[in-house]
Amino acid sequence: MSEKIVNETICLKQYLSEKEYKEINQLEELCSSQDKTNLKLELDFKFSSRSTYDLGLKEINEFLYYIDDVLVAYLGISSFGGSNIGEINGMTHPDFRRKGLFKKLFKLAVEECQKRKFNKVLLLSDGHSNSGINFIKSTNSEYDFSEYRMKLLNKTKLESISPIKLRKATIVDGKEISRQNAIFFNFSEDCEISLEKDEELSEFTYMVELVEMVIGKIRVNFREQSAFISGFGILPEYRGRGYGKAALIEAVRIINAKTIEEIELDVECKNSTALNLYKACGFEEVSVMNYYKFNI
Incomplete structure (x- = not known):
C-alpha cells in the first residue's frame, strides 16, 4: 500500500479574506473550547479594517498553515495605530501540536517583525494556557504586563x-x-x-x-x-x-x-x-x- 501524500501549505497574507476569517474563527472556537482558554487575535478589527490598512506596503500580518486544505495552525501580527509595536498571538489545532508547525510560522513572523523594525514585539498567552506559556518560555521572552478579560x-x-x-x-x-x-x-x-x-x-x-x-x-x-x-x-x-x-x-x-x-x-x-x-x-x-x- 502506498503512503498517503500530505499536502502542506503555508499562506502569508497582508489581510484576511472572508473565507480565511471564517476558518480562523472555527479553529479558535475549537482550541478555546478544548483548552478552556482565551485568545486575542483581533480578527474582527482586522477584517473590518482590511481596506484601510492596505496601503500598498505589502506587510505580512497573517500566517496560515494548511494540511490537505484544512487550516491547522494560525499566527497573526497585530499592529494598529502606527504604534510600531507588534503583538503576536496564534494557535495550533489540538491534533497537530508538538509537530513544529507553529514554530515554523513563528520564525516567519519574527523575520517580518525584523523587516518592519518594530520597537517592541509582544507575545500573548492566556494565563492558563500551558502550551502557550511553554512556547513563549522557549523563545526566552520576558514578562511585561497582563490584561484581565472581564464579563x-x-x-x-x-x-x-x-x-x-x-x-x-x-x-x-x-x-x-x-x-x-x-x-x-x-x-x-x-x-x-x-x-x-x-x-x-x-x-x-x-x-x-x-x-x-x-x-x-x-x-x-x-x-x-x-x-x-x-x-x-x-x-x-x-x-x-x-x-x-x-x-x-x-x-x-x-x-x-x-x-x-x-x-x-x-x-x-x-x-x-x-x-x-x-x-x-x-x-x-x-x-x-x-x-x-x-x-x-
Missing part, C-alpha cells in the same frame, strides 16, 4: 441621571477618533480610521456626548449572542466626574436592547481606575492575558 456578571439594573448620550460615529468623526486614539492609546494621529460597517460583523464606534459636545468614544462589536467593548476613553479634562461610568452604562443599555446575553471587555491589570469603573458597573474578571516582551 458583565452582575446584571443589576444600572441607573444613570447623567446627560451623557451615545451616538453612532460617522465619517465626519474620523479625525476626532484618530485624535482620541492618540490620547488614549498612543496611536499615531495620522492613522486613518475606517468607519465603514460590515453588516456581518456589526462593529460600531459611538461618540460620547455631553450636551452635544464630544468628550470621548467607545466601540462595540456585536455578534449573535455576545458583544465586546473596546476603544473606550474619556478626554482627560472630563475625567473624575462620573462621565465614564455613565457612558459605559449607556453602552450596556444599547447592547441589552439587542437581547444579547454576554458582554465582555479587556483592561490592563494595573489600570486600577478602569478596573474600579468596570467593577462598579457589574463586570468581573474571568481570565487573564499575559504579555511577554520578545527580544527582536
Whole structure:
C-alpha cells in the first residue's frame, strides 16, 4: 500500500479574506473550547479594517498553515495605530501540536517583525494556557504586563441621571477618533480610521456626548449572542466626574436592547481606575492575558 501524500501549505497574507476569517474563527472556537482558554487575535478589527490598512506596503500580518486544505495552525501580527509595536498571538489545532508547525510560522513572523523594525514585539498567552506559556518560555521572552478579560456578571439594573448620550460615529468623526486614539492609546494621529460597517460583523464606534459636545468614544462589536467593548476613553479634562461610568452604562443599555446575553471587555491589570469603573458597573474578571516582551 502506498503512503498517503500530505499536502502542506503555508499562506502569508497582508489581510484576511472572508473565507480565511471564517476558518480562523472555527479553529479558535475549537482550541478555546478544548483548552478552556482565551485568545486575542483581533480578527474582527482586522477584517473590518482590511481596506484601510492596505496601503500598498505589502506587510505580512497573517500566517496560515494548511494540511490537505484544512487550516491547522494560525499566527497573526497585530499592529494598529502606527504604534510600531507588534503583538503576536496564534494557535495550533489540538491534533497537530508538538509537530513544529507553529514554530515554523513563528520564525516567519519574527523575520517580518525584523523587516518592519518594530520597537517592541509582544507575545500573548492566556494565563492558563500551558502550551502557550511553554512556547513563549522557549523563545526566552520576558514578562511585561497582563490584561484581565472581564464579563458583565452582575446584571443589576444600572441607573444613570447623567446627560451623557451615545451616538453612532460617522465619517465626519474620523479625525476626532484618530485624535482620541492618540490620547488614549498612543496611536499615531495620522492613522486613518475606517468607519465603514460590515453588516456581518456589526462593529460600531459611538461618540460620547455631553450636551452635544464630544468628550470621548467607545466601540462595540456585536455578534449573535455576545458583544465586546473596546476603544473606550474619556478626554482627560472630563475625567473624575462620573462621565465614564455613565457612558459605559449607556453602552450596556444599547447592547441589552439587542437581547444579547454576554458582554465582555479587556483592561490592563494595573489600570486600577478602569478596573474600579468596570467593577462598579457589574463586570468581573474571568481570565487573564499575559504579555511577554520578545527580544527582536
